[in-house]
Amino acid sequence: MSSVELSVFIRAIGVHTPERTLTNAELSKMVDxxxxxxxxxxxxxxxxxAGPGENPSDMGAKAAAKAIARAGLTPxxxxxxxxxxxxxDVPFPSTACFLQAKLGLRRDIPCxxxxxxxxxxxxxLQVAKDMMRSGSYRRALVVGAEKLSSVVDWSxxxxxxxxxxxxxxxxLETTTEPNVGLLGNLLGADGNNAELLHCAAGGSAAPATADxxxxxxxxxxxxxxxxxxxxxxxxxxSCERVLAKCDVKSEQVAWFIPHQANIxxxxxxxxxxxVGMDRFPSNLERxxxxxxxxxxxxxxxxxQAGKIKHGDLILIVAFGxxxxxxxxxxxxxxxxx
Ligand code: UT7
Numbered sequence: 306m307s308s309v310e311l312s313v314f315i316r317a318i319g320v321h322t323p324e325r326t327l328t329n330a331e332l333s334k335m336v337d338x339x340x341x342x343x344x345x346x347x348x349x350x351x352x353x354x355a356g357p358g359e360n361p362s363d364m365g366a367k368a369a370a371k372a373i374a375r376a377g378l379t380p381x382x383x384x385x386x387x388x389x390x391x392x393x394d395v396p397f398p399s400t401a402c403f404l405q406a407k408l409g410l411r412r413d414i415p416c417x418x419x420x421x422x423x424x425x426x427x428x429x430l431q432v433a434k435d436m437m438r439s440g441s442y443r444r445a446l447v448v449g450a451e452k453l454s455s456v457v458d459w460s461x462x463x464x465x466x467x468x469x470x471x472x473x474x475x476x477l478e479t480t481t482e483p484n485v486g487l488l489g490n491l492l493g494a495d496g497n498n499a500e501l502l503h504c505a506a507g508g509s510a511a512p513a514t515a516d517x518x519x520x521x522x523x524x525x526x527x528x529x530x531x532x533x534x535x536x537x538x539x540x541x542x543s544c545e546r547v548l549a550k551c552d553v554k555s556e557q558v559a560w561f562i563p564h565q566a567n568i569x570x571x572x573x574x575x576x577x578x579x580v581g582m583d584r585f586p587s588n589l590e591r592x593x594x595x596x597x598x599x600x601x602x603x604x605x606x607x608x609q610a611g612k613i614k615h616g617d618l619i620l621i622v623a624f625g626x627x628x629x630x631x632x633x634x635x636x637x638x639x640x641x642x
Contacts, residue, residue: 312479312481312485312486314487315486315604315638316477316640317372318375318473318474318604320368321367327354327469329351329466332465336460346567347466349594350590351591352592353470354470360400361392362403362404364450364470364598366407366408368448368601378444380411381410384414384444385433385442386414386448387418388417389425389428389597391422391456391596392456392596400450401418404416421494421631422597422627424624425596425625426600427492427600427621427623427631428492428629429448430490430633433477434487446474446476448472449472449600451470453525453594461524464529466593467566467567473599473605475601480638488635488636489551490632491543492629492630493629494627498535501528502625504526505522507523535628540632547620547622553618557618560584560612561578561584562586563600564599565588566599568587571587571589586603586612588603599623600621615639618634618635620633
């Protein structure tokens with residue numbers, strides 16, 4: 306156990322997206338929709354679709370391997386693995402256990418999943434941080450990995466145009482340097498609104514049957530309008546509350562990295578915070594909504610583009626099924642070696 310106060314920072318990130326791209330033009334041959342409707346209502350032009358046998362643990366392992374390599378480390382250096390997913394490979398065991406085996410992580414480390422839908426990555430970051438600050442774990446992998454294409458009803462135009470597949474991983478490390486890495490955080494949930502975005506069957510309450518399959522109860526269903534309304538309000542409030550908690554003004558934040566659900570949600574949140582869209586990077590156009598993978602995908606893209614600099618304050622914020630939400634303020638840290 307450590308007696309000094311430890312900070313936890315993201316040392317490296319890595320992503321993986323499937324090869325196959327599904328365009329709006331292709332979707333408009335499958336359901337009654339159009340490129341114009343999808344783009345103007347959501348900002349999405351295309352999304353990636355995982356192939357058969359390309360599961361969240363496979364995509365997550367590839368993303369994690371890149372993060373480990375970028376950090377100049379090996380799988381043996383990882384002390385903790387948390388996978389955030391709403392589309393686990395199977396109901397059990399956890400996707401984290403499959404990923405551990407695929408990556409060849411050590412066997413003396415905890416590996417488990419966090420289920421918080423689109424807020425999963427933000428939840429998992431906080432769980433990892435709290436475990437690491439005890440001093441028991443020096444390095445952790447937090448992975449968001451999703452295969453939404455497996456739970457989407459491809460005949461439901463109100464949902465199938467929105468989602469995509471992919472994975473992103475963050476390699477976290479502890480440091481004794483103060484005021485760096487994950488600074489402040491807020492997590493929340495409202496189970497009274499669970500039905501706004503859910504999958505009705507396939508779990509123990511309603512195991513898959515011929516009837517549930519016929520009625521499409523194993524598919525994701527969403528009340529888009531209501532989710533939209535909650536998402537804007539809660540994401541804006543979460544940002545404001547975390548900023549207040551950390552005594553930071555929104556002008557001091559270099560980048561807001563929101564969960565990529567809908568460009569109109571991002572615009573509304575930015576406007577409520579009085580922040581320009583130039584500080585709200587989005588990759589919705591190319592990936593759609595990838596749930597727990599969307600924040601690491603957007604973060605990695607901003608980092609790859611050279612936008613993120615040592616010392617930058619970054620605010621990540623998410624909202625999803627549950628309902629769940631979370632926000633984390635972090636100071637980007639690139640240690641000198
Ligand atoms: O990750 C967190 C979870 N997800 C979200 O945050 C998503 C939140 N919700 C949304 O992004 C938006 O509500 C949607 C993109 C899902 C829908 O946008 P909207 O502006 O709220 O549209 P709407 O549901 O009010 O539908 C408007 C019209 C309807 O037709 P009528 O009733 O006005 O005749 C829909 O039937 O658009 C119709 N429609 C479509 N038309 C063409 C719905 N989906 C489609 C479609 N193509 N794909």
